[in-house]
Amino acid sequence: MRQNEDKPISKENKVRRLHVPFTLSMTPMEALLFMTFEQDPDAIYSAFEAQRFDDNQHGKGQLIIGWRVDGKVDIFHDPQLKLEPDGYDVCKGGLANMVSRNFSDSFFTVGDSGMEAHFSFEDLEGRLIDFKIREGNKKALQPFGxxxxxxxxxxxxxxxxxxxxxxxxxxRRKGTEISITINGRSHRPDVINFPIDWKQMYFTRYASDPLVIFFNRAYDGLISTLSVTGETRVIDGDTTYEVDCFDENPVLKGIQRECQGRSLRLSFEPAFPNLAAFEGPSVQGAFSIKGDPSLGEIRGNYNVTRINDNLSVTMVPSGGWIPRKERWGIRLLYDVVGLFKNWPKTYKWTALIDETKDGQLHMNSFWERIVKT
Structure with missing residues (x-):
């Protein structure tokens, strides 16, 4: 929190504008492949992730993320891709290296009966990395969110x-040709030790329609303001804000964003209060993040507290990920591998808010990990 002569947030300052401290950035991706060999790792790498893009933000091309045994990542990408290095701090050790490689002869395709991929490139040590997959199972896929x-x-x-x-x-393991070779040595891909949909599987997984979300990026600056004139829906480009007004004081019920035919919604119950008119001392509520119904939702709790003349806002996804579990294979995967449901619970967002001399709200927000899964 800033310590300066800026005047405190006034408890009497009733307003008809709504401050929105939340952000939802959405990035489309054409396809994703994640191939792990943690049980038989290389001296540097234990997994590779292939991503394919074709959009205005990134351009058209492919990249490989080399997940290293020291927790960092190396990014190998087609030269024409436009990438932001800051987007890779979600990895344990962050970004180690980002270098260009030509993947024009590499490919990654997904069809009705499975996927096929082949990538070959040199790493930073000049070692040849080659991995390929070809599913030969003719039965139709049974994908899920x-x-x-x-x-x-x-x-x-x-x-x-x-x-x-x-x-x-x-x-699927049956009928699949799969290989991982680094500097001439073959590595065994990880497997799942129980069947899914009555089939033996590799832990290698893929999706033909991924969507990347970054929720509430850390921020230090003025909070954006939404003008509310009595309507319950305010549309700003690809974002829709759902509001309620009590005694002419708007509050935020939800935010919905659109991206290439996909929707994402952040909801609050009760509605998130108007920060400029907040009288405190505190209020608690629940929030959820929902995309396509097949994906289920992330649930959590929020808290707004007055600290002297300033405000503190916290959000913790304490409910974790709640998937749709109609199929027993998904239920088993979710229940056996606790990582999938528990990792959101370890995130905590804090925003410290004060008022500037000219009556605007300033926010310093950040994330931290509160437990380890």
Whole structure:
């Protein structure tokens, strides 16, 4: 919190504008493949992740994330891709290196009966890395929605990452050709020790329609203001704000964002209070983050507290991820691998808010990890 001569937030300052301290950034991705070999690791790497883009933000191309045994990541990407290094601090040790490679001869495709991929490139040590997968199972896929635990390893996150995987599935072991070779040595891919949909699976997984969310990026600056004139829905570009007004004082019920045909909604119960008119001393409530119904939701709690003349806002996804579990294979995966449901519970967002001399609200917000899964 800033310690200066800025005047405190006035308890009598009733307003007809609504301050929105929350952000939801959405990034589309064409396809994602995650291939782990943690039981038979290389001296540097224990997993590779392939991503394919074709959008205005990134351009068109592919990249490989090399997940290192020291917790950091190396990014190998097509030269034409536009990438933000800060987006990779969700990894445990953060970004180690980001270098360009030509992946024009590499490919990653997903069809009705499975996937096929082949990537070959040199790492930073000049070692040849080659991995390929070809599913030969002719039976149709049975994909489902899944929330990746991509944020589990981050120690100092600048946002809570939410990787929503639509049309997600694991690579079936029967009929599949799969290999991982690093500097001439073959490595065994990890397997799942129980069946899913009555099939033996590799832990290698993929999705043909991922969506990357960054919730509440760390921020130090003025809070954006939403003008409310009595309507219950305020539309600003691809974002819709749902509000209520009590005694001419607007409060926030939810935020919905759209991205290439996908929707994401942040909801509050009760509605999140108007910070500029908050009289305290505190209020508690619940929130949820929902995308496509197949993905379930993330649930948590929020708290707004007056501290002297300033405010503190906290949000903790204490309910974790609540998936849709109609299929027993998903229920088993969720119940046996606790990481999937528990990692959001370890995130805590704090915003410290004061008022500037000219009556605007200033926020200093940050994330921290509160427990380890």
């Amino acid at each position: 899944f929330l990746s635990p991509v944020g589990d390893g981050s120690e100092n996150p600048s946002a809570m990452p939410v990787l929503m995987l639509h049309d997600f599935y694991f690579v």
